[in-house]
Amino acid sequence: MKNESMKNPDASQGGSASELISQRIAELGDWRGDILARMRKLIREAAPDVVEEWKWNVPVWSHDGIICTGETYKSAVKLTFAKGASLQDPTGLFNSSLTGNVRRAIDIHENEKIDEAAFKSLIRAAVTANSAAAKARSTKK
Numbered sequence: 001m002k003n004e005s006m007k008n009p010d011a012s013q014g015g016s017a018s019e020l021i022s023q024r025i026a027e028l029g030d031w032r033g034d035i036l037a038r039m040r041k042l043i044r045e046a047a048p049d050v051v052e053e054w055k056w057n058v059p060v061w062s063h064d065g066i067i068c069t070g071e072t073y074k075s076a077v078k079l080t081f082a083k084g085a086s087l088q089d090p091t092g093l094f095n096s097s098l099t100g101n102v103r104r105a106i107d108i109h110e111n112e113k114i115d116e117a118a119f120k121s122l123i124r125a126a127v128t129a130n131s132a133a134a135k136a137r138s139t140k141k
Contacts (some may be wrong), residue, residue: 017054021070024059028072031110035077036070039108039119041065046120047127064134067126080105087125092119 015023021040025033036059043050043061045136050067053060059070066082081087084104093115096105098126 008075017052017059018096020054021052022057023066023070032072032077035108039070039077039079039114042116042119046123050127062130063127067123067130076107076109077103078107081122081126083126083129086129087122089122091115091135093122 001006025037027033028036040059040061047063047067049059049063051062053062056069058072061067061070068079068081068084071078071080078096080097081094081104083102085100085102087104089104093106094104096107097103099141106119107115
């Protein structure tokens with residue numbers, strides 16, 4: 001799959017991360033933009049203190065470390081959780097990058113629905129894991 005984010009390598013040349021994410025959503029102008037916007041909204045609802053960043057020319061959501069990235073491809077929106085392998089996923093949202101030792105991803109295709117409550121739960125679990133790791137690092141100092 002070709003990452004559609006690479007079409008505009010100069011997008012990171014100005015504006016806040018939130019503005020760049022909004023710009024990416026608008027420039028997609030199709031179902032991928034709609035899905036990315038919806039997932040962004042769910043992330044913000046699940047983790048109101050989330051920090052939006054722009055890294056590797058893609059949206060990144062962080063809280064005491066990266067929660068997930070939002071990549072767009074021709075046939076999917078991919079939400080890659082930086083520490084997804086360590087998260088409980090009882091509803092089976094992770095459907096991509098399942099063989100990695102650390103990351104896990106959710107690929108969302110056109111017309112696919114996602115269990116929003118389960119997704120928000122996954123976001124909260126990632127925040128909890130990141131916060132626990134940050135606290136452990138700070139107590140070691």
